[in-house]
Amino acid sequence: MFEKSLKQLGDALRAKKISSVELTQSYLDRIAKFNPELNAFITVNPEVSLAQAQAADERLAAGTAEALTGIPIAQKDIFCAKGWLTTCGSKMLSNFVSPYDAHIIAQFNNAGAVNLGKTNMDEFAMGSSNETSHYGPVKNPWDQTRVPGGSSGGTATAVAARLAAAATGTDTGGSIRQPAALCGISGLKPTYGVCSRYGMIAFASSLDQAGPMGRNAEDLALLLNTMAGFDERDSTSLQRDKEDYARDLEKPLNGLRIGLPKEFFAEGLDSDVAQTVEAAIAEYKKLGATVVEINLPNTRLSIPVYYVLAPAEASSNLSRFDGVRYGYRAPEYGDLTDMYEKSRAQGFGEEVKRRIMIGTYVLSHGYYDAYYLQAQKIRRLIAQDFTEAFKQCDVIMGPTSPSTAFKLGEKGDDPVQMYLSDIYTIAVNLAGLPGMSIPCGFGENDMPVGLQIIGNYFDEARMLNVAHQYQLATDWHSRAPQA
Amino acid sequence: MSLSTDDVKKVASLARLAVTEAEVETAHNQLSGIFDLIAEMQAVDTAGIEPMSHAQDVTQRLREDVVTEENQRKLFQSVAPQVEAGLYLVPKVIE
Numbered sequence: 001m002f003e004k005s006l007k008q009l010g011d012a013l014r015a016k017k018i019s020s021v022e023l024t025q026s027y028l029d030r031i032a033k034f035n036p037e038l039n040a041f042i043t044v045n046p047e048v049s050l051a052q053a054q055a056a057d058e059r060l061a062a063g064t065a066e067a068l069t070g071i072p073i074a075q076k077d078i079f080c081a082k083g084w085l086t087t088c089g090s091k092m093l094s095n096f097v098s099p100y101d102a103h104i105i106a107q108f109n110n111a112g113a114v115n116l117g118k119t120n121m122d123e124f125a126m127g128s129s130n131e132t133s134h135y136g137p138v139k140n141p142w143d144q145t146r147v148p149g150g151s152s153g154g155t156a157t158a159v160a161a162r163l164a165a166a167a168t169g170t171d172t173g174g175s176i177r178q179p180a181a182l183c184g185i186s187g188l189k190p191t192y193g194v195c196s197r198y199g200m201i202a203f204a205s206s207l208d209q210a211g212p213m214g215r216n217a218e219d220l221a222l223l224l225n226t227m228a229g230f231d232e233r234d235s236t237s238l239q240r241d242k243e244d245y246a247r248d249l250e251k252p253l254n255g256l257r258i259g260l261p262k263e264f265f266a267e268g269l270d271s272d273v274a275q276t277v278e279a280a281i282a283e284y285k286k287l288g289a290t291v292v293e294i295n296l297p298n299t300r301l302s303i304p305v306y307y308v309l310a311p312a313e314a315s316s317n318l319s320r321f322d323g324v325r326y327g328y329r330a331p332e333y334g335d336l337t338d339m340y341e342k343s344r345a346q347g348f349g350e351e352v353k354r355r356i357m358i359g360t361y362v363l364s365h366g367y368y369d370a371y372y373l374q375a376q377k378i379r380r381l382i383a384q385d386f387t388e389a390f391k392q393c394d395v396i397m398g399p400t401s402p403s404t405a406f407k408l409g410e411k412g413d414d415p416v417q418m419y420l421s422d423i424y425t426i427a428v429n430l431a432g433l434p435g436m437s438i439p440c441g442f443g444e445n446d447m448p449v450g451l452q453i454i455g456n457y458f459d460e461a462r463m464l465n466v467a468h469q470y471q472l473a474t475d476w477h478s479r480a481p482q483a
Numbered sequence: 484m485s486l487s488t489d490d491v492k493k494v495a496s497l498a499r500l501a502v503t504e505a506e507v508e509t510a511h512n513q514l515s516g517i518f519d520l521i522a523e524m525q526a527v528d529t530a531g532i533e534p535m536s537h538a539q540d541v542t543q544r545l546r547e548d549v550v551t552e553e554n555q556r557k558l559f560q561s562v563a564p565q566v567e568a569g570l571y572l573v574p575k576v577i578e
Contacts, residue, residue: 099562
């Protein structure tokens with residue numbers, strides 16, 4: 001049952017072979033058994049989940065079920081869910097029971113999905129290893145001495161360890177794709193603006209995007225069908241016609257043109273990852289694709305640009321945490337400024353404070369043009385690189401991450417080393433393009449390797465088709481860590 | 484670009500973050516490393532390039548100026564650190 005796809009689970013539920021209550025309980029049992037060591041969930045709320053499952057069973061009995069009705073899906077703890085503790089991985093929100101639902105949560109609720117719990121994450125989604133969480137690091141289920149990636153590391157571990165049928169993530173600089181790669185699952189960051197940011201706790205608003213994480217491309221298509229859609233409460237939500245992201249899954253790949261950016265296969269890429277990704281490309285050629293070398297010359301600038309823009313936006317977004325309307329307030333303080341300063345100093349962790357300070361500095365008087373404006377200009381150059389590249393190819397492929405999962409604590413003291421691990425994912429966020437990662441084999445130490453697939457704007461259905469056809473021909477996506 | 488410890492203290496103050504001397508020292512080292520990384524950006528010639536603030540060239544939507552939300556003060560204040568009589572309490576700012 002834990003190996004079934006979402007479609008198979010939906011069929012079993014509608015055929016009354018299993019009830020949602022039974023399915024939900026069996027996942028809750030697995031969480032109770034494995035979460036103490038993996039730490040993938042911050043909050044589980046069995047009574048609430050089972051009540052939702054009960055309601056789903058009634059819907060199934062009444063014949064009004066949809067594709068995801070009754071299926072237990074975990075939610076990254078960045079999404080506000082009414083009545084649920086919503087911490088965003090931070091002490092700052094350690095007491096925040098959300099009074100409202102994020103758009104994404106409401107979409108899943110309307111679809112009749114069961115909220116299985118809130119997954120662990122880097123604090124305010126700032127991190128690439130899940131080690132910045134106030135609730136402790138998540139372990140990679142393939143090797144518990146290693147990180148799951150981040151920031152959606154709890155989600156990646158939960159899906160890989162079969163603690164949830166599927167789950168959600170968010171991706172500001174790679175936070176869906178990198179943990180998906182490091183944990184051997186599939187994850188998709190849609191085009192910026194496809195999924196509403198309403199109720200998704202903001203990190204860098206011009207880059208943040210929610211997306212699905214699951215075991216295969218077919219599951220991601222079903223999840224995205226529920227998650228995507230216009231929402232007037234998000235000012236950057238795009239008004240587009242509803243689409244079925246599963247519509248092209250079965251199309252053959254004959255004639256597909258794959259662009260390989262030479263910058264993605266250069267210095268800094270581990271040889272085991274390079275070999276595994278090259279083998280995946282060879283498989284695509286067998287499926288009828290052709291390969292063209294492309295250039296993304298500004299790739300290396302994406303890291304400095306990102307580490308100006310994202311902290312700048314974060315410093316502004318996180319100014320709302322002041323110990324007045326919600327969240328943590330220091331137990332002792334003098335005047336109002338002292339209350340702000342102590343509440344924020346105690347409520348935020350080191351990485352968050354570091355980024356708030358970077359952001360505050362680059363936005364401060366006299367530095368705006370040199371940093372923020374310059375970064376926004378180079379952002380356009382980076383986006384133009386992709387526009388040029390897509391004249392020659394249909395999708396771009398390469399590694400998701402330069403290495404497989406690293407050891408817990410390995411990069412903890414050196415923020416710059418941690419930032420460099422996002423080299424292949426960040427440019428996609430800066431350009432606002434859709435990107436995904438699918439498992440394509442194992443590197444040294446038998447750790448999973450992710451293949452990144454980057455599409456043109458609004459090409460999610462094609463990317464899912466490209467991923468699905470590979471998953472029909474290979475079985476990397478169905479490998480699971482030993483329990 | 485070199486950042487001084489005074490810069491770090493000033494930034495922390497602007498960001499309303501209380502910092503100890505030891506934290507200033509650590510932050511100074513780490514932020515300097517990060518700004519060295521960022522400095523790579525400065526050499527790029529961006530003359531005539533339009534800054535990009537958003538991935539899609541869309542304009543801000545407007546809506547009718549009507550009330551769309553109901554008053555949920557009680558619910559929203561249930562998560563506040565300190566409230567009284569429907570008001571948020573903070574230390575006195577005017578003597």
